[in-house]
Amino acid sequence: MRTDASTETLPSSAPRAPVRVIASSQSWVEGEAVRQLEAMARLPGMKLAVGLPDLHPGKGAPVGAAFTSEGFLYPYLVGSDIGCGMGLWNVDLLARKARPERWAGKLDLEGPWTGDTEGFLQEHGVKSSGYEAALGTVGGGNHFAELQRVDAVHDSKVFSALGLEADRLLLLVHSGSRGLGEAILRAHVDRHAAGGLADDSPDARTYLTRHDHAVEWGRANRALVARRMLDGIGAMGQRVLDVCHNSVTPRRDTGRTQWLHRKGAAPSDEGPVVIPGSRGALSYLVIPTGESHTSAHSLAHGAGRKWTRTAARERMRERFTAESLTRTSFKSHVVCENKDLLFEEAPPAYKPIDRVVTDLVEAGLVRVVATLAPVLTYKTRARSE
C-alpha cells in the first residue's frame, strides 16, 4: 500500500474519504484550499477531511483543516510548527491603567531569556530539548503576544466561571515549538518525504514521542512568553486556557484507534478557546457547544489569510507607510520592527473574523462568550528594513 502524501503522485481515482467544508456561502474559501483538502482525503487510511471556515492553501496541505485516519498517521499534515497554539492569561491590571505607547517603547522579547530556562521547564514538567535559547521567544509569521481589553461580554456566566472580569486586561499568546518542531518534521521528511507512517511502526512511535514532547515544550514556550510580557509591564497573570492547533492525537471512540490531525484547527473537546482575528480586529472567546464527530472535534483557529505574504507586501507597501501600520483602528499599538512582516501581517491580508465565527455559530459548533479588543500587539523588536 502506498503511503505517499504528495498530491501530484496520488491519482485522482484513488478512493476518497468524505470531505466537509464548514463555511457558509458568505465565507470566501479559495478553490486551491479545497483542492488540497480533497487531495489529502485520498491518502491511505484517511477517514474524514474537514475544512474549517478559515481554510486556506498551505504548502501542500491546507491550513484550517482537521483529518482523521486509521492505520496511518501523517506528520506532514501537522506541519513543522508542532504544538503551535493559543494561550490566554488573566492580567492583574485594570484595562484603564494600560499604557500601550509606553510599553511598546520598551518591551523586548528578542533573544534568549536571561532566567533559568531549565528550571522553568522543570516547573512545567517538560524535558529540555536543546532549543532552550528560543524558549520564551514569539517567533515569526503570524505569531504574536497581544494585550487585550474586554470589548463585550455575551455570556457572563461562562465569562465569570473562567475567573474573568470585564475591566481587566488579558494576554493572548500565539506561538509554538520554534526550531524544535521544525527539526522533528525534518527528521521525518528526510526518511519518508511527505509519506505517512503505519501507526504500529517504530518510526511512528519515535515521531509520536517527539511530537508529544514538542507539544508540551510549545505550551511551556507560550507560558514563558507570557511571563516575559508580564514582567515587561510589571504585572502578574494567571493562565485561563491553552490549546494547541497543530498536532496529531489518538482517539478511541470507534473501537479502532483514529488519528486526529489538526493543521491550524483548534480543539472543540477541551473547553473554551480564543479565535483571534488579525491584529487590527477583535478576538473571540468561544465555548464549544457539543461534541461533533462530523467536524473532526475541531474549530477555526483564526481569521485565515486572504492574501499571500508576497501579495500583502506589495499591496500594503503601495497604500500605507510602515509607521501608520503600528497603530490600528482600535487605537492599539503594534511592535513590529521587521517591515516585511508588518506588511505581510497587516489586517487587510486576513479575512474578516466575524464571518468565520458566525459560520461556526451557525454550524452549531460554538457560542460566543466575549469579544476582546487589541491594546498592544508584540510581533518583533528585531529591526529589518
Next chain:
DNA sequence: ATGTTC
C-alpha cells in the same frame, strides 16, 4: 513555520 538561505 524555521537559531531560515546563497
